[in-house]
Amino acid sequence: MTSTGAGDSTDHAEILDRGYRRFDGRRSGVAGxxxxxxxxxTRSVLGLGRKARHKVFPVVVVVIAFLPAVIFIGLTxxxxxxxxxxxxxxxxWELPRNSIAATVLFVGLVAPEALVRDRxxxxxxxxxxxxxxRLTYLxxxxxxVTGVLSIIVVAPTIMYLLGLTFASAGPDGFRDWMxxxxxxxxxxxxxxxxxxxxxxxxxxxxxxxxxxxxxxxMIMFGLLTIVDILxxxxxxxxxxxxxxxxxxxxxxxxxxxxxxxxxPEIATAPVYLANLGWFVVAASALxxxxxxxxx
Amino acid sequence: xxxTVAAPQxxxxxxxxxxxxLVTTGRVVGxxxxxxxxxxxxxxxxQSIESSASVRLENAVGVISLVAFTIVVPVVSLVFxxxxxxxTREDGTLVYLWLRPMRRWTVVVGxxxxxxxxxxxxxxxxxxxxxxxxxxxxxxxxxxIIASALGVLAYSALFVLLGLLVKNAIxxxxxxxxxxxxxxxxxxxxxxxxxxxxxxxxxxxxxxxVQLELGDLSQTVGIVVPALIAVGALVLAAVRLxxxxxx
Amino acid sequence: MVSVTNVTKAFGDVxxxxxxxxxxxxGITALLGPNGAGKSTLFRMLCGLASPTRGTVxxxxxxxxxDTDVRGMIGxxxxxxxxxxxxxxxxxxxxxxxxxxxxxxxxxxxRVLDIVELDPTDPKSVGAYSKGMRQRVKLAxxxxxxxxxxxxxxxxxxxxxxxxxxxxxxxxxxxxxxxxVLVSSHVLDEVARLGxxxxxxxxxxxxxxxxxxxxxxxxxxxxxxxxxxxxxPRRLAAALLQREVIDGVHVADGTVELNTSDVDGFGRQxxxxxRELGVxxxxxxxxxxxxxxxxxxxxxxx
Numbered sequence: 057m058t059s060t061g062a063g064d065s066t067d068h069a070e071i072l073d074r075g076y077r078r079f080d081g082r083r084s085g086v087a088g089x090x091x092x093x094x095x096x097x098t099r100s101v102l103g104l105g106r107k108a109r110h111k112v113f114p115v116v117v118v119v120i121a122f123l124p125a126v127i128f129i130g131l132t133x134x135x136x137x138x139x140x141x142x143x144x145x146x147x148x149w150e151l152p153r154n155s156i157a158a159t160v161l162f163v164g165l166v167a168p169e170a171l172v173r174d175r176x177x178x179x180x181x182x183x184x185x186x187x188x189x190r191l192t193y194l195x196x197x198x199x200x201v202t203g204v205l206s207i208i209v210v211a212p213t214i215m216y217l218l219g220l221t222f223a224s225a226g227p228d229g230f231r232d233w234m235x236x237x238x239x240x241x242x243x244x245x246x247x248x249x250x251x252x253x254x255x256x257x258x259x260x261x262x263x264x265x266x267x268x269x270x271x272x273x274m275i276m277f278g279l280l281t282i283v284d285i286l287x288x289x290x291x292x293x294x295x296x297x298x299x300x301x302x303x304x305x306x307x308x309x310x311x312x313x314x315x316x317x318x319x320p321e322i323a324t325a326p327v328y329l330a331n332l333g334w335f336v337v338a339a340s341a342l343x344x345x346x347x348x349x350x351x
Numbered sequence: 352x353x354x355t356v357a358a359p360q361x362x363x364x365x366x367x368x369x370x371x372x373l374v375t376t377g378r379v380v381g382x383x384x385x386x387x388x389x390x391x392x393x394x395x396x397x398q399s400i401e402s403s404a405s406v407r408l409e410n411a412v413g414v415i416s417l418v419a420f421t422i423v424v425p426v427v428s429l430v431f432x433x434x435x436x437x438x439t440r441e442d443g444t445l446v447y448l449w450l451r452p453m454r455r456w457t458v459v460v461g462x463x464x465x466x467x468x469x470x471x472x473x474x475x476x477x478x479x480x481x482x483x484x485x486x487x488x489x490x491x492x493x494x495x496i497i498a499s500a501l502g503v504l505a506y507s508a509l510f511v512l513l514g515l516l517v518k519n520a521i522x523x524x525x526x527x528x529x530x531x532x533x534x535x536x537x538x539x540x541x542x543x544x545x546x547x548x549x550x551x552x553x554x555x556x557x558x559x560x561v562q563l564e565l566g567d568l569s570q571t572v573g574i575v576v577p578a579l580i581a582v583g584a585l586v587l588a589a590v591r592l593x594x595x596x597x598x
Numbered sequence: 599m600v601s602v603t604n605v606t607k608a609f610g611d612v613x614x615x616x617x618x619x620x621x622x623x624x625g626i627t628a629l630l631g632p633n634g635a636g637k638s639t640l641f642r643m644l645c646g647l648a649s650p651t652r653g654t655v656x657x658x659x660x661x662x663x664x665d666t667d668v669r670g671m672i673g674x675x676x677x678x679x680x681x682x683x684x685x686x687x688x689x690x691x692x693x694x695x696x697x698x699x700x701x702x703x704x705x706x707x708x709r710v711l712d713i714v715e716l717d718p719t720d721p722k723s724v725g726a727y728s729k730g731m732r733q734r735v736k737l738a739x740x741x742x743x744x745x746x747x748x749x750x751x752x753x754x755x756x757x758x759x760x761x762x763x764x765x766x767x768x769x770x771x772x773x774x775x776x777x778x779v780l781v782s783s784h785v786l787d788e789v790a791r792l793g794x795x796x797x798x799x800x801x802x803x804x805x806x807x808x809x810x811x812x813x814x815x816x817x818x819x820x821x822x823x824x825x826x827x828x829x830x831p832r833r834l835a836a837a838l839l840q841r842e843v844i845d846g847v848h849v850a851d852g853t854v855e856l857n858t859s860d861v862d863g864f865g866r867q868x869x870x871x872x873r874e875l876g877v878x879x880x881x882x883x884x885x886x887x888x889x890x891x892x893x894x895x896x897x898x899x900x
Contacts, residue, residue, distance in 0.1 A: 161529060165522060262377065266521035270430060273525055274385060274422075281417060282392050289410040290396040355666045356699035364696045371684055443678035447739070450645050450662070451697040452670035597647040598678060 086187045090196040093183065097200035100173075101166045117155075117162045121208035122215065124154040129219030136223075145220075148240055149310040149317075151213050152247065159208055159251070160276050160302060166204055167255035168268030170197050176263050190346050194256075201252040202245070209251075210244030243309035250305040250331060253338035260345040276301050294321040298330035305331060354452065361453035365461025366468075368448070369435050373469050382427050386477030389418045393481030404487075411485035412561040415495055419478040420551045424499055425532065428506035429524040431469045435462040436592070437514025449597045456589040459511065463585060466507045475499045494558035497574070498551040505547050505577035508584035515591045544568075550577045599623055599747055599778040600644060605653035607639050607802075614639040616802040617653070622780060626773035628789040629782040631799035637782040638677050640799065641751050644780070645674050657747055670698055673745030675736040677752050683725030687711060688718045691738045698743035710738040713768065715761070729756035737765070747778045754781075754788050766791055822861050826854045826868070827881040834877045843867050855885070 084091075103110030128145045152159070174180045183193050217236055220226040227233045258275045259268035283300040286292035297319050298304055308331045310317030311324045356364075396414050436459070439445040448458050475496060482495040513527075514520040532546045549565045553573035556566030568576075600622040607615040615636040631637050642648040643655050646662030646669070655661065660668040682690055688707055695703035711718040714734040724735055733756050740748060750769070754762050769792065773779045783789050789796060790810070798806040828834050831854040835847045838856065843864045846857040858864045861884075872879050 157529070161526065164525070266433075266519060267377070267381070267430070269522050269525060270426065271381070273529065274426065277529070278385065278388065278422065281422065282388060285392050285414050285417065286395055289414055290392075290399045292395070354670065354699065356670075356697065360696070360699070364693060368682055368685075368693055372682060443676065443680035444682055446647060446674065446676050446678075447682070447694060448697060450647060450669055450672065450674055452666050452668075452699060453697060454666060596649070597642070598676075 086192055089186050089188050090192050090199075093188065093193065093196040094200040094203070097170045097197060098204055101169045101200070101204055113165065114162075117158050118208060120158040121152075121155045122212045124151055125212040125216040125219065129216060129223065132220060132223040132225050136225075145225075147310075147313065147315060148213055148217065148236060149243060149306075149313045149315060151216055152209050152244070152309070153306055153318075155208070155212075156302065156306070159205070161273070162208065163201070163205065163251050163255040164269045164272040164276070166201055167252070167272055168259040168265045170201050171256055171259045172263060172265045172268045176265075191343075194342060194346055198249070198252055198256065201256060202248045205248035205251055206245060209248050210241065213240045213244060239313050243312040246312070246331070247305040247309055250301075250334055250338070253335060253342065254301050257338040257341040257345075260342055294319060295326065297322060298326060298333075301334055304334065356451070356453045356457075358454065358457050361451075361457035362461040362464070365448055365453075365458050366465045369439075369462045369465035370468060372438065372444075373431055373434060373465055378430060379469075379473070382430060382473050385423060385426070386473060386480075389423055389477050390480045390484060392418060393484040397484045397486040408487045408491070408559060409561050411482075411487040411491055412555055412559050412563065414485060415478065415482055415491065416552055416555055416563050416566075419474075419481065419495065419499060420502060420548055420555075421528075421532065423478055424474050424502040424551070425506050425528040425547070426525075427474045428466070428470050428503050429510050429521060429528065432463070432466040432507040432510035433514040433520035433524055435466040435511055435514060436588075437520045440515065440595070440597070441518070443598050445595075446597050449592070449595075455593045456585070459585055459588045459592055463507055463511050463588075466511060467503060470503045470507060471500065474503050490559045491555075494555050497558075498554040501554070501574060501577045502547060502551045505550075505581045505584075508581035508588070509547070512584045512588040512591065515588055515595065547577060547580065550574075599658055600780065601656045602640070602644070603654045603656075605640075605643060605650045605655055607636075607643060607648065608651045614802055615643070615650075615799075618799070618802075618804045619653075620797055620804060620807050622778055622797075624773070624776045624778050625795065626769055626779045626781060626793035627795045627797060628792045629780060629797045629799060630789050631782075631784060631805075633784055635784075635799045636802040637784075637799055638751055641674070641677075641749050641780070641782060644749060645669075645672055670743060671746045673740035673743060673748045675733075675740040675750045675753050679729070679732055681724045681732060681735060684723055686721055686723050687716055687727070687731075687735050687738070688720075690724055690735055691742055694739035695742045700743055703742075706742050707738070710741045713741065714738045715764065730758060730761060733757055734761070734765075745777070748772060748780065750779070750781045752782055752784070754783065754785070762788070769793075822858055823885050824856045824858065824861075824864065825881070825883050825885050826856060826879065827852060828854065828872070828877055828879050830875070830877045833875055834872060837871050837875055838864075838867070841867060841871065 099105055102114045103112075124146075128151075132145055146154070174183065180193070184190065188196070214237070217226060217233075217240060221233065227236045254276065255272045258272040261271055262268050280300050280302045283292075283296050283303075286296050287294060297307075303318070304327065307317045307319055307322070307327050311327050317327075393414065396410060399410075436445065439448065478495050478499045479492060482492045485491065510520065510524055513524055517523050532548045546565070550568065550573045552563045552566035553568035554570055555561070556563050557570035557573060602621070603619050605615060605618050606613065618636075618640065629637050629640070639648065643650050644657060644662070646655075646664070649663055658668055658671060662668050662672060682693065685693065688704075688711065691707035691711055692703045695706045700706045708718040714737050716731065716734050716738065724732060727735065733753060737750070737753055740750065753769075754765060757765060766788070769779055769781060773793065781789075781792055783792075795808070796806065796810045797804065826834065829852065831849045831852060835844075835849055835854050835856070838844045839847060843860060844856045844858045848855040856864070868882060869879070
């Protein structure tokens with residue numbers, strides 16, 4: 057009950073100072089805002105802080121991603137590397153190929169979750185009313201999806217490197233070892249960035265998460281299938297492979313390691329150029345969509 | 352009072368409402384584009400200069416099997432069937448079909464027919480066009496028509512049920528299509544018996560004589576089992592709809 | 599016409615409705631309760647949309663969850679705003695009529711749209727309608743089968759005051775016509791105008807049932823709250839406390855808020871006591887003699 061003021065309270069009116077203060081502390085600014093968007097997105101796609109059933113799929117994918125590394129380290133430890141002359145176990149650039157179906161299905165869920173919900177719920181406008189701009193918002197999302205993808209693309213390979221080293225089957229000498237590590241990091245992050253951008257661009261076309269997933273899966277697997285058929289059954293040029301958004305980043309990864317890769321018919325320069333092309337196309341598509349979307 | 356609505360009337364009114372909600376420009380254009388892409392691939396393969404007729408046929412059947420029955424038919428069916436009752440359940444309009452003097456199976460059948468009505472032209476036209484552009488004779492075209500239509504009927508029934516069972520039916524359905532039908536079923540023919548693709552492939556094999564992975568069942572089995580799957584899924588969907596807690 | 603017997607509904611660990619029993623006959627009954635009290639859950643169980651964890655729910659003696667025919671005698675305007683957005687109002691209500699097996703759905707739709715004061719020829723899709731218009735479309739759809747039991751979940755939300763008054767008049771007409779009209783609301787002012795029969799639900803339990811005025815009278819054993827404005831609040835309060843006519847007191851700045859369970863005793867004594875002490879009374883006013891306080895008392899026990 058009101059108890060301020062004297063006299064009959066029915067004809068008494070007063071506006072009270074409710075003590076709003078300006079925030080005088082240090083502000084974390086754009087960097088802080090980006091960090092928190094990226095962190096929040098990461099939590100939501102991995103199902104952290106949510107019910108167990110949201111964690112099932114991420115956990116399954118992480119297990120699938122680490123499984124090959126574990127198996128091949130185990131084989132090396134048990135059988136020794138010399139026995140098979142290194143033929144049995146894959147190269148570093150080959151390892152992520154073993155779980156590629158799970159990886160693509162994972163980006164098909166992660167990218168829509170990261171992007172679509174904000175538009176559908178009107179959160180985008182809220183974010184844009186903070187120090188974030190469209191560009192910094194998108195950069196945070198890209199960083200988040202790339203980071204999550206690195207867990208299943210880069211981390212298992214690093215574990216593999218450490219495991220092989222432990223089994224005395226790793227690269228010889230400190231210099232080679234460091235070179236391998238740098239190559240793993242550079243190639244893995246490049247693959248993660250490309251997959252992140254492509255899947256985010258695909259998800260940006262619709263406001264419904266389910267259709268965004270369909271669009272990511274259809275574009276990535278669909279192009280792969282079409283390229284396979286055109287090369288395999290329609291006498292298409294090997295260079296059509298450059299249109300395959302799943303294999304071309306992986307192929308670049310092989311070239312970073314100096315290997316011939318899976319498609320040795322294609323020269324190295326076009327592989328790099330095609331990846332640059334995918335990067336530009338996906339980034340532009342995403343940017344074009346967001347230049348006007350939302351707020 | 353009016354009493355229970357007669358089945359044909361109940362099916363037709365459900366069909367009209369769901370059809371109206373399902374056909375959105377975005378879905379039709381998006382899935383239509385997939386169809387166009389598939390037809391272009393068919394054309395490109397059809398143009399290839401392969402001398403031996405048997406190799407041409409083998410190539411063509413392989414292409415149809417891959418693009419039509421691992422991608423177009425399941426995905427198009429999934430998008431519409433999962434949305435048919437699933438969307439009404441999500442957005443809270445299901446109550447307008449549920450709290451009515453209509454039997455549950457009539458609602459399920461109406462929704463399924465609506466999904467099939469949109470999915471059939473979006474699958475059969477591009478896949479048959481692809482088969483024609485592949486240019487290897489009428490066997491493949493006939494097989495494609497039968498298998499596509501049957502595939503749509505069976506997948507649609509299955510995904511109507513899925514839409515009533517889980518929230519993100521499209522995502523689960525994609526997982527099923529890619530992981531189960533695509534990967535697990537590829538391990539062997541016993542696994543193929545629990546994948547609809549096993550039956551559509553069998554129809555292709557039986558009609559064209561080209562051996563396909565998963566395609567080792569007889570044509571009769573290939574036709575009868577998907578029909579049974581469709582009926583079974585619709586019955587389960589009706590039971591599920593009856594037991595559902597509606598918002 | 600509607601009977602609810604020992605009904606409990608639990609979602610996992612959360613008990614939404616707990617051991618509720620009541621019967622409702624013809625006429626308007628208002629279901630009153632704060633948000634989250636379990637009103638919608640109760641309505642959903644009445645219509646068979648959800649099954650009770652324990653207990654039984656009967657509409658016209660039958661269970662709407664299993665009995666197909668009885669569903670044709672219920673009209674429900676659900677709480678959620680969702681409609682088949684791509685239809686226009688006429689089509690939407692026509693669909694409702696057809697799904698109810700109403701003969702000549704088109705004429706039936708035009709008739710009820712007229713009742714809720716919507717234009718049957720409006721070509722706009724209901725997806726483009728305002729909240730108030732959508733509410734009325736839902737209402738029309740609920741009325742189209744001429745139901746015996748009408749269940750309206752928050753039907754007045756989003757209506758402007760004029761529409762609200764008209765709809766309340768409509769509900770009253772339907773109730774007077776012998777239909778069982780159940781209306782839920784969390785807005786007290788609406789319920790006070792709806793009619794006299796009230797079911798109050800709070801935290802999933804039935805807190806009160808019956809005629810609103812009778813309820814009010816029955817609650818005389820609860821403390822009443824009275825505000826007294828005076829120049830010497832503390833002395834007056836002390837004297838009243840000493841004479842045991844009040845149970846509690848809150849003093850602030852010339853105003854005394856009193857709790858008493860003996861309103862009559864208080865009424866007899868306040869003036870003499872003030873005169874005796876030489877205290878001037880500027881105002882004596884009960885602060886809780888309305889539905890809101892009844893509600894607060896029932897819901898919050900204070």
